[in-house]
Amino acid sequence: MSPEFIQFILSGITLGATYTLAALGFSMIFNASGVINFAQGEFIMIGGMCASVLVSAGIPLPLACIVGVMAAGLIGYLMERLAVGQCRDAEVATLILVTIGVSMIVRGLTEIFFGKANHGLPHFSSDKPIEIAGATILPQSLWVLAVSALIVVGLKLFFSRTQLGKGMLAASYDRLAAQLVGIDVRRVLTLSFILSALIGAFGGILVTPISTVAYDTGIMLGLKGFVAATLGGLGSGSGAVFGGLLLGLVEALTAGYVSSAYKDAVPFVMVFIVMVLRPQGLLGAKPTDRI
Amino acid sequence: MRKSTIAFGVALAALVVAGVNQAIAAEPIKVGAVLSLTGGAAPLGEPEAQTLQMMVDETNKAGGLLGRRVALIQFDDGSDPGKANGFVKRLIEDEKVDMLIGGTTTGATMAMYSLVERAEIPFISLGGARVIVDPVKKWLFKVSHDDRMASERALQDMAGRGYKSIALLADTTGYGQSSRKETLAVAGKYGVSIIADETFNVKDTDVTAQLAKIKNNPAVQALFVSSFGQGPIVVAKGMAQLGMTLPHYEGHGSASQEYLNLTGAASEGVRMPSPAVIVAQVLPDSDPQKALSAEYAKAFEARFKTPPSTFGAYARDAWLLWVNAVTRAGSTDKAKVRDALENTKDFPDTSGIVTMSPQDHLGIDSSGLKMVQIKNGGWTLAK
Incomplete structure (x- = not known):
């Protein structure tokens, strides 16, 4: 294998790891409510933004990260309480519109309070690239990958082993039935927004040392995360990882071997084909509607 | 009786005239501005709006213009050219402004111009692209260097240093693509050929795939990056990650303190054309x-x-060009101010020494951009 090829793969993994983290948040909320949360990108941005603003104010990195994640969690909570939850009887399409509205508000407020400049964060470990067979990857990308893996495993355990997690799944399958067996559906929904905000913020913080963050960072990351989640299968944790990495690799290999001009077009064409041939996504479970 | 009536009449008339005069003196000169304070172009529009406010305050503190106060009426187009068009209509019809500044973006400028032309109001754009003044439009003027000038400046430097085959890496935004197009168009003039032409998304977190491709092309002698904001930062870091020692040129979009701060050691040695x-x-x-x-x-x-x-500096230049034109015209008559603007001669501003003509509503060339190199994390004049 040529070093060039390995570099394309490593580049794809770096891109894909960030898409994965964004995709996980989408899956989380979709699982609990059937809603596609288009403010997911903003959760990512808020995490990175808060952490970098705090670090430049002299607060140590670990503390800044915790505060950043908490801030996003709070926004997730408020978003569900004040916006999405208020119209919980509305159709899913309406709720999705609500999330788009919230994303605009969050972006606008960030613009006002933190300004429009790009912000950075120091690398967590070293910023010296690691060499693999003539190609290089940043240690920070490994951080992103490792944390994504941890989150996936954590979510898997959460949904299969804990009562709360099972309750969340139940509420997404059938809200009424879940309510009848004593699951507090409202609490489940709130929790799903908090959790996905936490995951998103984590991702944002991890990516910021590589790519910097600005108030509008969330738009593109959110969009790519959504594509990744759809590719892999919405609602599936392993699907999010698969979709994210696949998307990153396809982009990098297209840029490397075809033309970088088509790099952004290929994933969108791909999602279109997948939607036609396999609407549940590559790893998604086939929906079974009983009549 | 009759005499006194006439005297009374004259006195009254004098009073009325004086009153009217006073009313004119008190009536402020109205300047309308449509800028992008929110949305994609906000990082450009915000310092422009701040600067305009600063300039208005300065002008008024210095006693106004032609003895009249200056009032600024400003709208935010949200980086949406369609909205810019609506706001300029309001400025023209409701506010009856004497002059217009704006269009943070080229799109907004062009969307506004047809209305401005019909209303015949002098209009100075802060937008970047060449199309604003090429072909020349009667009421439209421009203050900033266009992308072609930045490309020319960089290519000139490359040619001077003997780089004949270069790689181009442009982002997919309007800025990146326009800059790419201009570079491709003028490269031949400097004997430089573009042998690798790559693009990336300005929000990509990694561009090492494109960079690896460029790195492995032994014929490439230098890399020219056309991007803005996050893009050039990720590129510089990617080059450091790959250990690339290729001479690295940036466009004028990277000339900012932010670029220095966020790239750190990764931007050491980078050359670029920078506004003064x-x-x-x-x-x-x-x-x-x-x-x-x-x-x-x-x-x-x-x-x-x-x-x-x-971008703030562009707003400053636009304001002072207009103040200068009004002072020379000795009036705010729109046609006279327009003519005065067109006759601006040897007027120094932050972009160069402005000399306009009926064929040239920009009046500066690429020499106003300074070729700089980053050394020890700061700017130095490129040698």
Whole structure:
């Protein structure tokens, strides 16, 4: 294998790891409510933004990260309480519109309070690239990958082993039935927004040392995360990882071997084909509607 | 009886005339501005709006213009050219402005121009693209260097250093693509050929795939990056990650303190054409752009506590060009001010020495951009 090829793969993994983290948040909320949360990108941005603003104010990195994640969690909570939850009887399409509205508000407020400049964060470990067979990857990308893996495993355990997690799944399958067996559906929904905000913020913080963050960072990351989640299968944790990495690799290999001009077009064409041939996504479970 | 009536009439008339005169004197000169304070172009529009406010205050503090106060009426187009068009209509019809500044973006400028032309109001755009003044439009003027000039400046430097085959890496935004197009168009003039032409998304977190491709092309002698904001930062870091030692050129979009801060050691040695405002402190004292750029930078930083940007400087230049034209015209008559603007001669501003003509509504060339190199994390004049 040529070093060039390995570099394309490593580049794809770096891109894909960030898409994965964004995709996980989408899956989380979709699982609990059937809603596609288009403010997911903003959760990512808020995490990175808060952490970098705090670090430049002299607060140590670990503390800044915790505060950043908490801030996003709070926004997730408020978003569900004040916006999405208020119209919980509305159709899913309406709720999705609500999330788009919230994303605009969050972006606008960030613009006002933190300004429009790009912000950075120091690398967590070293910023010296690691060499693999003539190609290089940043240690920070490994951080992103490792944390994504941890989150996936954590979510898997959460949904299969804990009562709360099972309750969340139940509420997404059938809200009424879940309510009848004593699951507090409202609490489940709130929790799903908090959790996905936490995951998103984590991702944002991890990516910021590589790519910097600005108030509008969330738009593109959110969009790519959504594509990744759809590719892999919405609602599936392993699907999010698969979709994210696949998307990153396809982009990098297209840029490397075809033309970088088509790099952004290929994933969108791909999602279109997948939607036609396999609407549940590559790893998604086939929906079974009983009549 | 009759005599006294006439006297009374004359007195009354005199009073009325005096009153009217006073009313005219008290009536402020109205300047309308449509800028992008929110949305994608907000990082450009914000310092422009701040600067305009600063300039209005300065002008009024100095006794106004032609003895009249100046009032600024400003709208935010949300980076949406369609909205810019609606706001300029309001400025023209409801506010009856004497002059217009704006269009943070080229799109907004062009969307507004047809209405402005019909209303016959002098209009200075802050947008970047060449199309604003090429072909020349009667009521439209421009203050900033266009992308072609930045490309020319960089290509000139490359040719001077003997780089004949270069790689181009442009982002997919309007800025990146327009800059790419201009570079491709003028490269031949300097004997430079573009042998690798790559693009990336400005929000990509990794561009090492494109960079690896460029790195492995042994014929490439230099890399020219056309991007803005996050893009050039990720590129610089990617080059450091790959250990690339290729001579690295940036466009004028990277000339900012932010680029220095966020790239750190990764941008060491990068060369770029920069507007004078960013690098005023390293210019020689003999440079006519130095003192006024430094003065603007100082005033802006003192008032808004953020480093000055090129875009704010464009607003400053637009304002002073107009003030200068009104002063020479001795009136705010729109046609006279327009003619005066067109006759601007040897007027130094942050972008160069402006000399306009009926064929040239920009009046500056690429020499107003300063070729700089990053050394030890700061700007130096490129040698």
